[in-house]
Amino acid sequence: MAFSTQDSDEVLSEINVTPLVDVMLVLLVVFIVTAPLLTNAIPINLPKTESVAPVEQKDPLVVSIDDKGAWFINKDSVQPDLLETNLEAAKAKNPDVRVQLQADDGVNYGQVAKAMASIEKAGITKLSVITKR
Template structure:
């Protein structure tokens, strides 16, 4: 609010927004309180059934590349040229197989790329690359 020290006949018109803000805050509180009550308005008695067995998720197959560039399939050392064939055998047993690729941070990127290419050529589409936080 401004005050004028001069004698002038100008009218100072400013809108007082305090009542508007008060009304809006009251409406906001009303909506916050009433909204959860409106979501559960329909009461339904769900039927009871016998317990069903939970779906067992299989652990993913781990492909590792150590700091020396050696390949491992589930903690068993595998020659780089045999990795694809081994993964094909794993995929034949389980078509929905998932693979986790773990590589040492000091390993040459070419070795990691070879492992990824072998996984791709074996037809496995569910792959995750593991990293540390």
């Protein structure tokens, strides 16, 4: 053990972390022991019911723009100026129509923005933009 020969009355400012580590290890052991006991659930026999089929949703309209700049609704070719009119007709048939927009990565963003604007002008609020992972 080394003793200091200095006569200074300075306070030792080092923190002894050993008691802190001891307390944390005790708490860790307590949580490890009690955690499995907390997962016990009250045994209940749940009633059996008939399974219900999910609500059928119609397939969404897919608006596509290929690498050559051709526009399609599903697989039918459409002129960019007539996209809004066709989507308005689809919305008249089904007010909850959903639209998926997909465009080739080589397509100018201006065409994609024009398609999105036409979809919005047609009054369609449910739009998904399809991308690759």
